[in-house]
Amino acid sequence: MKSEWNLTYRMSIWFSGISARCAMRGERVIMAKSHMIAPPAGCTAALFFLDGQYVFSHDGDGAITSKFVSTAAVRQAFAGESIDSGWLPEGVIRWGAGSRGTWMVRWHEPGLYKVIIEGERPFRVALPSLLWFGQKTHYYIFAARAKTFSPKAELFRAPLPNVNSSGLI
16 A cells, blocks of 8 residues: 555656646646646547656546556557567667668678579678668678677778668668
């Protein structure tokens, strides 16, 4: 009981004097002195965006329930699907999904790499470290002097014939 009271008390302080906007209908909602966030008239639920925090409020059977929700929970609710990267290939150092689509960053250590040109025999060529970035159908590749990955590594144009000056493959 005491922990529930503390949570309610902290929430009432957090909400004190805040006004919010119903994302669905654009109606302005001013919190009453009771510090309760309620969905606007005509809505059974609302998601409030409060200075980097999200509050979900639901009116069920005459009882209004409000709770903080995480960014991940909001994203999953709107996406309607779970996010699972699956098994990542060796060298993948970062993977994500955003408003512009799914993306991935992969590091290739320096070494001999097999090059295949249509109509020719495959051959091996020495290449420096390479950083590959792909998002949706756009792919970029850059060279680096560093032998191991560092987020601060200086990047250069990859020494490959099918890469433009901005790294686009």
